[in-house]
Amino acid sequence: MISSLCTTTLALERDYSKDILPDSWELEESMGDWFYQGETANYWSAARVVSTLAETVCRNGNLLLNVVLRPDGTVAGNQEETLLEVGRWLAINGEAIYGSRPYKIMAEGIHRMKTRAEIKEEHLPNTPPVYSQEDIRFTTNKGAIYAIVLSQPTTEFLIKSVAGEVVMDMELVGNKQKIIWKQKPEGLIVQPIFNTKQTELAVVYKIKVK
Numbered sequence: 560m561i562s563s564l565c566t567t568t569l570a571l572e573r574d575y576s577k578d579i580l581p582d583s584w585e586l587e588e589s590m591g592d593w594f595y596q597g598e599t600a601n602y603w604s605a606a607r608v609v610s611t612l613a614e615t616v617c618r619n620g621n622l623l624l625n626v627v628l629r630p631d632g633t634v635a636g637n638q639e640e641t642l643l644e645v646g647r648w649l650a651i652n653g654e655a656i657y658g659s660r661p662y663k664i665m666a667e668g669i670h671r672m673k674t675r676a677e678i679k680e681e682h683l684p685n686t687p688p689v690y691s692q693e694d695i696r697f698t699t700n701k702g703a704i705y706a707i708v709l710s711q712p713t714t715e716f717l718i719k720s721v722a723g724e725v726v727m728d729m730e731l732v733g734n735k736q737k738i739i740w741k742q743k744p745e746g747l748i749v750q751p752i753f754n755t756k757q758t759e760l761a762v763v764y765k766i767k768v769k
Contacts, residue, residue, distance in 0.1 A: 574675045576618045579661045586615045589625035590638050602627065602636045605644035607687055609760050612645075613707045614672045616656055617665040617696040644760075651733035652763040655705035659698035664720040668694030668709075692716050692751075704766040705732075711762060712751035718764070719746040725769035732763040 569584040576584060588611060590603040603611075608624065615622045626642070627635045649656065670688035678685055688694070690709035697720060698705045706718050726742050731752050739750035749764070 575614065575672050576620065577674050577677070578618065579665045580619050584620045585623050586620050587623045589627065590641070591627040591636070593625060595627055595629055595635055598636050600627070600636060602638050603641065605641045605648065606760055608641065608645045609648055610687070610690060610709050612656065613696040613709060613761055616659060616698055617661055619661045648760050654700055655698050655707055655732065655763045659700040659705065662697035662699050662704055664697055666696050667720050670694045704768060706764040706766060707761050708764065709761045711759070715748060715750055717746050717748055721766060722746040726766055727769055728767045730765050732765050
């Protein structure tokens with residue numbers, strides 16, 4: 560007997576959802592072209608992989624990432640080194656990704672990945688954004704809110720999206736130094752800590768709320 564119940568997953572090839580979707584979906588991306596184009600092809604950096612992952616997960620998505628292979632089946636270019644760097648980032652910050660759910664607000668900041676339709680309508684170049692410390696993506700896990708800051712903060716910054724929460728404490732994931740923060744009506748004012756473990760990748764703040 561064949562069950563009449565079935566499920567489908569929305570899969571977007573090199574395209575994004577503009578907002579948080581109620582059901583999980585999948586972004587299909589590649590670290591270069593879909594097929595081998597030589598050793599000097601423009602393969603993704605670890606920073607781009609991490610930011611793409613954050614942009615996807617905050618929208619309730621999963622990232623399916625193609626790794627470009629040589630004709631003999633080995634990994635092309637510098638992708639192996641890049642993936643190892645991403646793995647080290649996930650070993651520290653994985654609690655913001657694995658088993659997480661979207662926060663009620665997915666993001667703040669003016670820079671974000673645009674959908675294919677937006678790129679066409681606004682006549683934009685199809686290039687990844689250059690993020691600043693104001694560009695933050697949000698997830699939740701086990702009652703905590705995770706603020707993924709897509710560029711290493713160097714000055715005091717504001718997390719506006721948690722303004723309505725009662726914040727009990729916060730920490731920089733993977734760093735034992737105490738965070739200096741203050742809750743104001745407009746949000747959380749945070750003094751940065753220089754994260755020596757991942758100076759070129761996104762940093763993650765774990766916000767504990769009541």
